[in-house]
Amino acid sequence: MQTTSPSFPSNARQALADPDLQQALTKMKVGFVVNRANAVAKLPEFDTLRDEGRDIKNHVLSNLDTYLERFEAKVTENGGHVHWCRTADEARRTILDICRSVDAKTVTKGKSMIGEEIGINDFLEENGVTPVETDLGEYIIQLRKEPPSHIIAPAIHVPKEKVAESFFETHDQLDADRNLDEPRALVDEARSMLRQKYLDADVGITGANFLIAETGSTVIVTNEGNGDLTQTLPKIHIVTASLEKIVPTLEDASTILRLLARSATGQEFSSYTTFSTGPRRPEDADGPEQFHVVLLDNGRSALLGTEFQDILRCIRCGACMNHCPVYGAVGGHAYGWVYPGPMGAVLTPTLIGVDQAAHLPNASTFCGKCQQVCPMHIPLPKLMRHYRERAFERGLTPGTLRAGLKMWAFFARRPRLYQFFAGLKMRALAAAGRRRGRFKSLPLAGGWTRHRDMPAPQGATFQQQWDAAGGAR
Amino acid sequence: MTDSARARAQILGMIRKGKASQTPDGQSPDERIDAKRRGTIPARVDKDHAALVELFVDHATALSATVSRVDDESEIPGAVADYLAGENLPATLCAAPDPALQALPWDTRPALTVRYGRSDGADEVSLTPAFAAVAETGTLMLRSGPDHPTTLNFLPDTHVVVLRESQIVGPYEEAWDRLRAAGPIPRAVNFVSGPSRTADIEQTIQLGAHGPRRLHIVLVQDGEGESDGG
Amino acid sequence: MTLETENPRVGLFVTCLVDLFRPNVGFAAVKLLEAAGCRVSVPRLQTCCGQPAYNSGDRADTRAIARQVLDAFDGYDYVIAPSGSCAGMIRDHYPALFDDDPEQSPRAHHLARRTYELVSFLRDIRGMDAVDARYDGTATYHDSCSGLRELSIKDQPRHLLGSVDGLTMVDLPGAEVCCGFGGTFCVKYPDISNHMVEDKAADIEATGADLLLAGDMGCLLNMAGKLKRRGAAVQARHVAEVLAGMTNAPAIGEPGESLPQTEGDT
Numbered sequence: 001m002q003t004t005s006p007s008f009p010s011n012a013r014q015a016l017a018d019p020d021l022q023q024a025l026t027k028m029k030v031g032f033v034v035n036r037a038n039a040v041a042k043l044p045e046f047d048t049l050r051d052e053g054r055d056i057k058n059h060v061l062s063n064l065d066t067y068l069e070r071f072e073a074k075v076t077e078n079g080g081h082v083h084w085c086r087t088a089d090e091a092r093r094t095i096l097d098i099c100r101s102v103d104a105k106t107v108t109k110g111k112s113m114i115g116e117e118i119g120i121n122d123f124l125e126e127n128g129v130t131p132v133e134t135d136l137g138e139y140i141i142q143l144r145k146e147p148p149s150h151i152i153a154p155a156i157h158v159p160k161e162k163v164a165e166s167f168f169e170t171h172d173q174l175d176a177d178r179n180l181d182e183p184r185a186l187v188d189e190a191r192s193m194l195r196q197k198y199l200d201a202d203v204g205i206t207g208a209n210f211l212i213a214e215t216g217s218t219v220i221v222t223n224e225g226n227g228d229l230t231q232t233l234p235k236i237h238i239v240t241a242s243l244e245k246i247v248p249t250l251e252d253a254s255t256i257l258r259l260l261a262r263s264a265t266g267q268e269f270s271s272y273t274t275f276s277t278g279p280r281r282p283e284d285a286d287g288p289e290q291f292h293v294v295l296l297d298n299g300r301s302a303l304l305g306t307e308f309q310d311i312l313r314c315i316r317c318g319a320c321m322n323h324c325p326v327y328g329a330v331g332g333h334a335y336g337w338v339y340p341g342p343m344g345a346v347l348t349p350t351l352i353g354v355d356q357a358a359h360l361p362n363a364s365t366f367c368g369k370c371q372q373v374c375p376m377h378i379p380l381p382k383l384m385r386h387y388r389e390r391a392f393e394r395g396l397t398p399g400t401l402r403a404g405l406k407m408w409a410f411f412a413r414r415p416r417l418y419q420f421f422a423g424l425k426m427r428a429l430a431a432a433g434r435r436r437g438r439f440k441s442l443p444l445a446g447g448w449t450r451h452r453d454m455p456a457p458q459g460a461t462f463q464q465q466w467d468a469a470g471g472a473r
Numbered sequence: 474m475t476d477s478a479r480a481r482a483q484i485l486g487m488i489r490k491g492k493a494s495q496t497p498d499g500q501s502p503d504e505r506i507d508a509k510r511r512g513t514i515p516a517r518v519d520k521d522h523a524a525l526v527e528l529f530v531d532h533a534t535a536l537s538a539t540v541s542r543v544d545d546e547s548e549i550p551g552a553v554a555d556y557l558a559g560e561n562l563p564a565t566l567c568a569a570p571d572p573a574l575q576a577l578p579w580d581t582r583p584a585l586t587v588r589y590g591r592s593d594g595a596d597e598v599s600l601t602p603a604f605a606a607v608a609e610t611g612t613l614m615l616r617s618g619p620d621h622p623t624t625l626n627f628l629p630d631t632h633v634v635v636l637r638e639s640q641i642v643g644p645y646e647e648a649w650d651r652l653r654a655a656g657p658i659p660r661a662v663n664f665v666s667g668p669s670r671t672a673d674i675e676q677t678i679q680l681g682a683h684g685p686r687r688l689h690i691v692l693v694q695d696g697e698g699e700s701d702g703g
Numbered sequence: 704m705t706l707e708t709e710n711p712r713v714g715l716f717v718t719c720l721v722d723l724f725r726p727n728v729g730f731a732a733v734k735l736l737e738a739a740g741c742r743v744s745v746p747r748l749q750t751c752c753g754q755p756a757y758n759s760g761d762r763a764d765t766r767a768i769a770r771q772v773l774d775a776f777d778g779y780d781y782v783i784a785p786s787g788s789c790a791g792m793i794r795d796h797y798p799a800l801f802d803d804d805p806e807q808s809p810r811a812h813h814l815a816r817r818t819y820e821l822v823s824f825l826r827d828i829r830g831m832d833a834v835d836a837r838y839d840g841t842a843t844y845h846d847s848c849s850g851l852r853e854l855s856i857k858d859q860p861r862h863l864l865g866s867v868d869g870l871t872m873v874d875l876p877g878a879e880v881c882c883g884f885g886g887t888f889c890v891k892y893p894d895i896s897n898h899m900v901e902d903k904a905a906d907i908e909a910t911g912a913d914l915l916l917a918g919d920m921g922c923l924l925n926m927a928g929k930l931k932r933r934g935a936a937v938q939a940r941h942v943a944e945v946l947a948g949m950t951n952a953p954a955i956g957e958p959g960e961s962l963p964q965t966e967g968d969t
Contacts, residue, residue, distance in 0.1 A: 013894050024675070031676050045513045052512040059505070062495050065488045066502040084481035094477070136682055137673035153673060160675050183674040187682060194683065199594050214506045215658050225669040225684020228627045232661070243484070248505050254645040255512030265672070268532075269610040272684065273664040280660055285570070285591040285622035287660050297484045304491025325881045329898040363892055365885025365899075366758060368852035388760030397760060401891065409756050409764035412719075415748040415771065426723050437958035438931050447890035451897035452928035455724065455956030462717050462726035463747070471733075472744040 001119045001147060003352055005336035008359035015330040020159045025328055028156060032322035035266025036373070043262065053259050054377040056252045057313035060244075061304060067213040067246045068295070074216025078278025080291035088118035091240065091296045095120060095205065098238055098292055099129050104202035107234075110220060110227030111135035112207025113151055113316060114240040114296055116338040117351065120205070131205075132197045134226035136190055143170050149332030151339065152264050152318040157331055160186060167193075194226070204230035204288070208241035209260065209315065211293070214249045217277040218293060221260060221270045228274055237276065237288035242296045244312040250275070256315060259375035263317040299351055307386050311346045313376040320370035320380060326363055335360060342370035342380040349387050358396045361387035423464050430459040511646045518609050518643030525608040529641050530692065532611025536667030537680060538688040545693070546637075547578055552691045553633055554582040557598065560687065562631055567596035571620040574602060574635065591622035592629055599625040599685075603636040604655075605648040610666055613690070614648045617661035626663050632685040634665075637695040713741040714779035716772070716793070716818075718786045719751040720920035721941075725955065728920065731947035732785045732821050739829040741783075746775040752789040757796065758886050769797055773810050781828070782818040785943050786919050787850020790820040795853050820850055821943055822918060826859035833866035836948030843875040843912035844942070845903070845926065847919035851879060860918060860942050867945060873910045877903075884925035900929040908935050914954075915939040927955040 148154030321341025433456025669684030883899025
């Protein structure tokens with residue numbers, strides 16, 4: 001997927017001026033946040049489970065090689081295949097080869113962030129295979145040729161009128177007089193449209209919320225049931241998963257599942273949680289004949305043992321973005337790549353490079369809300385700060401900011417000089433601002449005074465006044 | 474070496490390199506898998522079996538599933554027919570070829586047409602057994618097999634599930650124990666919590682996105698639950 | 704109990720924004736600390752905790768500045784800052800800064816253990832139950848992020864404000880939502896910051912309070928500046944000013960005809 005992360009500031013300005021988006025974000029801030037809080041309040045064990053979830057993932061990350069080998073052995077034992085892919089390109093080619101092996105014309109897809117990360121749809125299309133997204137939100141944005149703006153609610157930015165518009169434009173059989181004013185009618189239209197696609201598809205591709213080492217199972221969590229139709233009806237089921245999705249046992253998955261839906265949508269459990277173990281058995285009446293797991297690294301293994309390892313605990317619940325005031329202001333597209341919000345601000349520089357994504361870890365007030373709600377206790381602000389350090393070391397911090405910082409640090413490291421100049425400056429500022437008490441504009445402070453007044457200082461600095469009063473040193 | 478094998482070797486190499494700089498946590502993966510240790514089980518399921526049955530019903534109905542309760546399995550055909558009539562649904566079912574379902578006295582309700590097998594997408598109503606149910610969240614556990622095609626759980630508009638009270642357990646972990654005890658893990662294990670739903674259009678919840686719009690549970694009192702201790 | 708703990712020696716970490724913009728808060732802090740039995744000094748060789756550098760990824764300058772703080776505040780029983788953000792920096796982040804420095808690391812940990820934000824120190828460590836102050840009006844309180852999430856400052860200011868004569872407190876909806884200041888964030892991403900503080904100001908105005916209180920000058924300058932720009936009648940003060948009964952000086956961003964006095968103006 002092409003990135004627009006380098007133009008985050010202008011993306012953000014556009015987003016702030018988009019009334020549809022702003023309305024959706026306002027609704028989201030109430031919906032997701034209140035629902036999560038209610039769900040957490042109903043489970044007194046929630047915080048204990050968070051600690052356990054973190055410990056499970058940390059244990060897995062310390063033994064990732066062993067668990068992956070165990071998982072692979074189990075998948076093979078069950079009659080499935082594991083394909084190891086270092087890069088997005090390897091993953092795309094692997095998927096295309098599998099599709100070609102059955103001369104696939106259409107592929108249905110469950111929602112998968114890995115699918116977005118490797119840009120599978122465009123690639124399949126370029127190679128003569130038609131991908132059909134089946135998650136309603138993903139389907140809508142596929143019709144609109146847009147990237148997702150949220151990892152669990154990809155079309156959260158699209159108002160229902162625009163959904164109707166897209167359906168009228170693309171559904172050939174749709175009667176022009178059909179009333180698609182309400183969400184119910186839109187859901188029904190998409191349901192009937194996609195029903196035949198499931199039945200016709202040659203290959204179904206889903207993501208995975210978990211991989212289970214004990215059994216070689218892959219797990220998807222959905223509410224719509226689209227993922228299950230996608231993986232049950234076609235001849236081939238391809239699971240795309242990044243390698244950190246693994247957990248040891250069904251019990252471990254159960255512990256983390258108690259955190260996932262509550263953190264994501266505020267549900268206690270999603271409508272469908274499905275554990276898939278290999279292809280159909282000889283005596284089964286249905287299910288795919290082939291079961292493939294495309295296991296993607298794409299830079300993740302390089303994070304092990306580094307200060308960024310903690311991000312590999314992420315379970316993609318979206319709680320960090322649902323609670324982030326910056327995401328809440330600009331939405332997901334402004335971040336310019338697959339993963340938005342705080343988790344995206346850490347993952348994006350990891351996956352596409354800090355030079356492309358330098359803005360993202362900077363675009364945070366470090367308010368800490370993301371870390372507070374993260375079910376896996378990922379210290380997101382700390383990880384963002386590490387990326388700021390990398391950017392600073394590599395000279396990627398914007399020149400004006402760097403120069404300003406350096407000048408400030410020069411004085412901050414020399415207290416006497418600092419206090420002397422601060423005393424002069426504050427007295428002058430106070431004298432200039434005393435009559436109004438504030439400034440409507442100030443040189444070098446345009447970023448501040450464009451939007452708000454700058455309160456004037458009171459006068460002499462505290463240090464000067466303390467001296468004058470003969471205070472203890 | 475194939476591309477995948479080369480990639481595999483390189484990825485595992487990277488992982489081991491990263492691992493070298495971490496302190497091992499002292500737990501062996503093999504032991505951990507064998508131990509199948511449970512995490513914290515929510516206290517809400519710390520109840521006797523009768524109370525778990527009620528907890529399951531409360532949670533399932535809160536998720537927009539409907540429940541009808543019968544005292545004996547001979548009453549199942551009647552409960553199914555009544556439910557379909559009450560919802561103005563056709564009296565035609567595609568049912569799982571499950572011996573226990575097939576053995577029910579369907580002839581007591583001659584108006585019902587029952588076909589057994591997988592769904593091809595044309596069926597409006599399906600009928601399946603459950604393997605277990607989790608009271609913790611009102612969740613059904615369905616397992617695939619020759620006697621239970623997975624398509625029945627997702628394609629029809631209305632899914633009717635027969636559940637015996639003795640199949641209700643507290644947490645997911647007890648359902649896993651029962652599944653492991655019943656043999657190798659089946660191809661698909663579906664946890665189903667209420668009907669299909671979506672909030673993808675303007676964050677308003679709509680039932681019946683792609684899967685069933687209605688989930689109806691016929692709960693059979695089979696008096697076997699008490700010995701189970703909850 | 705030794706004399707030291709009855710009358711501990713406290714080094715006041717003034718914080719750069721209080722030093723430069725709002726000395727009144729520094730004097731209010733001194734007054735409150737003395738009321739709590741502390742002997743207060745203000746080490747001369749202090750400037751800033753280093754957060755602007757730290758949050759911009761400039762670790763070298765941060766460490767140099769932190770070294771200065773370690774030196775300046777050696778030997779005090781407690782180090783107190785009228786800011787959750789600066790106290791959080793010293794408590795939560797200094798130790799990690801010197802992880803790889805065997806000489807400074809124990810000093811950083813020792814300093815971290817002795818450092819507190821003013822109001823939580825008064826309440827939690829000194830056991831202060833009430834203040835001797837009066838303010839006639841209605842106030843609302845914004846929870847600054849660092850204090851709230853790094854130092855669990857939530858009930859302490861509300862408890863002490865409850866003892867101020869004449870003061871009515873009203874809840875601020877979304878009191879825990881960031882105001883959009885974020886240090887350099889507000890000038891690096893001014894449009895986003897503005898969106899956030901605009902929402903915050905609207906929430907503040909909707910409470911009907913005539914005074915906004917918070918425990919961090921950064922957030923207060925941001926919110927007061929926005930309230931003024933919107934033409935709102937709500938005034939803004941640091942919580943310490945009200946707790947110390949030092950509200951004669953004009954509120955933040957309000958005009959004043961005379962330079963403030965050099966001592967607490969109760």
